[in-house]
Amino acid sequence: MHIDTILSPLELPALARRDLRGTACVVFDILRATSTFVTALHHGAAAIIPVNEIAKALALRKEKPEFLLAGERDGLRIRTGQSGGADFDFGNSPREFTPERVRGKTIVSTTTNGTRALNSCAGARQVLAAAFLNLAASAEFIRRENFTEVLLVCAGTGDSVAQEDVLAAGAMVDLLAAARSPVSDSSKTARQMYGQARANLTAAIGGSQNGRRLLGLPELSDDVAFCAQVDVFNLVAVMPADGTLRRAA
Numbered sequence: 001m002h003i004d005t006i007l008s009p010l011e012l013p014a015l016a017r018r019d020l021r022g023t024a025c026v027v028f029d030i031l032r033a034t035s036t037f038v039t040a041l042h043h044g045a046a047a048i049i050p051v052n053e054i055a056k057a058l059a060l061r062k063e064k065p066e067f068l069l070a071g072e073r074d075g076l077r078i079r080t081g082q083s084g085g086a087d088f089d090f091g092n093s094p095r096e097f098t099p100e101r102v103r104g105k106t107i108v109s110t111t112t113n114g115t116r117a118l119n120s121c122a123g124a125r126q127v128l129a130a131a132f133l134n135l136a137a138s139a140e141f142i143r144r145e146n147f148t149e150v151l152l153v154c155a156g157t158g159d160s161v162a163q164e165d166v167l168a169a170g171a172m173v174d175l176l177a178a179a180r181s182p183v184s185d186s187s188k189t190a191r192q193m194y195g196q197a198r199a200n201l202t203a204a205i206g207g208s209q210n211g212r213r214l215l216g217l218p219e220l221s222d223d224v225a226f227c228a229q230v231d232v233f234n235l236v237a238v239m240p241a242d243g244t245l246r247r248a249a
């Protein structure tokens with residue numbers, strides 16, 4: 001198994017020019033998109049449709065009024081200001097996605113980086129949305145499916161590297177890389193960063209740019225500790241070619 005890691009969102013456009021047909025992409029957006037998606041699926045959501053634009057989310061809901069809308073811009077729930085209740089049902093805090101609110105529902109989500117990162121992996125042999133919350137289950141799935149090429153994708157924040165995503169990628173490298181596994185320099189870098197932070201992961205995540213931003217917003221500060229939990233969900237989130245994220249069978 002060869003493990004490569006994309007550390008920066010600036011590398012994402014180049015994915016469209018790569019042949020990913022033999023590659024399993026694992027997308028991390030720890031604060032908070034992939035943490036939120038695995039939480040919603042754990043709580044019984046039927047599916048999550050990641051879209052890049054707010055207009056696309058609104059159009060999908062117009063087609064299917066039963067769809068729920070979720071997402072953020074600048075970390076806050078999207079308010080379109082349109083009449084007729086077009087406002088979004090959820091922001092992007094995993095704590096909003098309770099079983100009562102999401103069970104059996106299809107949720108359309110658009111976030112600043114996470115949904116774009118997922119959609120940038122279109123065409124890959126397999127696309128996973130992973131987080132610290134379901135790290136071991138995701139690693140076990142990758143091992144079981146015996147992928148030879150694994151690309152870990154750090155969604156980042158805006159055009160910048162997100163430290164928390166790199167830590168999660170490093171943790172995944174740590175789980176997947178057997179002694180002789182060939183890993184890229186970026187994967188080695190992520191693994192070393194994780195090795196230095198693993199003793200107090202919550203503090204490391206809270207010290208990131210995104211972590212500090214969320215900790216400064218009273219209504220969102222608890223998201224940091226929530227997203228820093230490790231292996232609390234035994235589920236794998238996969239996005240087949242139809243672009244819909246679901247719990248793997």
Ligand code: MLT
Pocket residue numbers: 029031032033034072074075076092111112113114115156157158
């Ligand atoms: C993102 O997708 O960039 C993040 O999830 C943003 C956020 O949740 O604040």
